Amino acid sequence: MPLSQPTRRFFLKASTLAAAATALRGTGTLAQATEAEAHIEILPGEPIATISPEVYSHFIEHLGGVIYDGVWVGEDSKIPNQNGIRKAFIDTMRAVRAPVLRWPGGCFADSYDWRDGIGPRDRRPARAGFWNQQDSNQYGLHEFMRTCRAIGCKPYLAANVRTLPARDFYQFVEYCNAPAGDVPSNSSAPAVHNGFAAQRAANGDSAPFSVDLWGVGNESWGCGGNMTPEEYAAEYRRFTAWTPSYGKEPLRLVAVGPNGDDVDWTSRLFRALHANPERRHLWGLSVHYYTSGSPSKFAAGDALQFNEADFYDLLTRGSIMERVITDHWNAMGATDANHSIKLVVDEWGAWYGKGTELAPQYNLSQQSTMRDALLTGITLDIFQRHADKVAVANVAQSINCIHSLMLAQEDKFTVTPTFHVFQMYLPHRGAQAVRAEFAAPTITNPLANAPIPVGGNSYIGSLDAVKTLAGLSGSASLAINGGGKQLTLSVVNPHIDRTITTEVTVRGASISSVKGVVLASRDVHDHNDFTHPNAVKPTSATTAQPTGGRLLHTFPAASVTTLQITLS
Numbered sequence: 001m002p003l004s005q006p007t008r009r010f011f012l013k014a015s016t017l018a019a020a021a022t023a024l025r026g027t028g029t030l031a032q033a034t035e036a037e038a039h040i041e042i043l044p045g046e047p048i049a050t051i052s053p054e055v056y057s058h059f060i061e062h063l064g065g066v067i068y069d070g071v072w073v074g075e076d077s078k079i080p081n082q083n084g085i086r087k088a089f090i091d092t093m094r095a096v097r098a099p100v101l102r103w104p105g106g107c108f109a110d111s112y113d114w115r116d117g118i119g120p121r122d123r124r125p126a127r128a129g130f131w132n133q134q135d136s137n138q139y140g141l142h143e144f145m146r147t148c149r150a151i152g153c154k155p156y157l158a159a160n161v162r163t164l165p166a167r168d169f170y171q172f173v174e175y176c177n178a179p180a181g182d183v184p185s186n187s188s189a190p191a192v193h194n195g196f197a198a199q200r201a202a203n204g205d206s207a208p209f210s211v212d213l214w215g216v217g218n219e220s221w222g223c224g225g226n227m228t229p230e231e232y233a234a235e236y237r238r239f240t241a242w243t244p245s246y247g248k249e250p251l252r253l254v255a256v257g258p259n260g261d262d263v264d265w266t267s268r269l270f271r272a273l274h275a276n277p278e279r280r281h282l283w284g285l286s287v288h289y290y291t292s293g294s295p296s297k298f299a300a301g302d303a304l305q306f307n308e309a310d311f312y313d314l315l316t317r318g319s320i321m322e323r324v325i326t327d328h329w330n331a332m333g334a335t336d337a338n339h340s341i342k343l344v345v346d347e348w349g350a351w352y353g354k355g356t357e358l359a360p361q362y363n364l365s366q367q368s369t370m371r372d373a374l375l376t377g378i379t380l381d382i383f384q385r386h387a388d389k390v391a392v393a394n395v396a397q398s399i400n401c402i403h404s405l406m407l408a409q410e411d412k413f414t415v416t417p418t419f420h421v422f423q424m425y426l427p428h429r430g431a432q433a434v435r436a437e438f439a440a441p442t443i444t445n446p447l448a449n450a451p452i453p454v455g456g457n458s459y460i461g462s463l464d465a466v467k468t469l470a471g472l473s474g475s476a477s478l479a480i481n482g483g484g485k486q487l488t489l490s491v492v493n494p495h496i497d498r499t500i501t502t503e504v505t506v507r508g509a510s511i512s513s514v515k516g517v518v519l520a521s522r523d524v525h526d527h528n529d530f531t532h533p534n535a536v537k538p539t540s541a542t543t544a545q546p547t548g549g550r551l552l553h554t555f556p557a558a559s560v561t562t563l564q565i566t567l568s
């Protein structure tokens, strides 16, 4: 589909060129600047932190077609399934080695009673779910655990803080984690069988689920109860003052954090929590940041219909995830000086207005184009550059939803361009993030002065943050078992119609060889659908031989690239 207005090459401003030239001079590579428009210098001597494999995590909620049809098709379905779970969902999650899966919500979690989803399926009650859908409860806790086992990922459960008491939370933990069989009671009494463990075994799982990651509520400033930070802090303390863990390690408890860049929430919450000296039960702070396009033409932006200005605006707004992370990190540091508490980006993605749903009942499902693939690369690179701060991040949501890796409707299935980016970034997983300097012509956001979108959890605080977009962005990591010789460099070129020839150097080392993968398409509107599931897919990157230990690489317009670099 052609762009709705003619594309034009973005004019490289003199000031920007001067800045790029200064950066090039600073690295002593001016001689090659005539052929390169940009420069990337990787600094293996400046490690950031190990990239937590859990920053590539996932989220599914009882919402629209996410659980019912997306994940759960039922054991009697003609759709290939494993114990009722869509096989293509399992296979795709395995293909990206999904580390963590969050469930049951989202907003749904704060009206969900976990007891409704256990026991024989034919006796489970249907209930009104948060998203105005009757929930049959055919997919419950045991089905979710089976999903995690089939994928090989860890479960991350969200507790209901708005409509259930703290007692239900610790009993939920007990049901999940109490050991099977007889356990010592106290020194004089005989061993006992835990009642919840026995119930769990009767429901098909005698071995404990050993869930260690727990969210204490969801968006308590909004759908989770419209609380103030101080009110939530009091709830958080009540819910976590005593919780059985049964594991060797304490539970990883995650407190509800801000909407986007709302630093006031974080500062007030941390002050309120730290006002009480009993504060050891906090492992992570959640952040939800969705990218909504400025409502220039289409309300909240449209997944498929967008012009060049909308395209740059969306990517610029997405790239301020970096500012969201650093702003909250700094605010947390005011009371947690040693930074023992990490960030958990519970929900992220591009959230558009209505119009591309699979069908009306697939609430919040939307199409996903090359633009979303670029946003995926930009976001994962930010997490990698801030590997010291971000411990977990979940794309929202894995299937049939906002920023999905998969779309499914009955027996039809496709992966989206976002899936491919997750796969391309696998070499970064668990590697050592190292600093990399990028110097490239920047892009001015044509919609920088458009109003800040309201709702959609995309609070950005100030318009100053969305004026410019980096002309190239990315991140670098050193393989842990690569003897210091294997680097991965990922790069997003967001220029809609401009290739960027870039000189890549490694400080203190020479590049001996390189190979790579690239995701690019003829048009940024390109996407996969049920009849064209391979319209967008990655290919091998065309790489030149390094000369003199340096590499000259051309990043295609609107592309995501990962390069595997071997040092001599």
Ligand code: AHR
Pocket: 061, 105, 106, 107, 108, 218, 219, 347, 396, 397, 402, 457
């Ligand atoms: O992901 C959809 C919704 O977005 C989630 O339920 C909620 O947490 C957020 O507002």
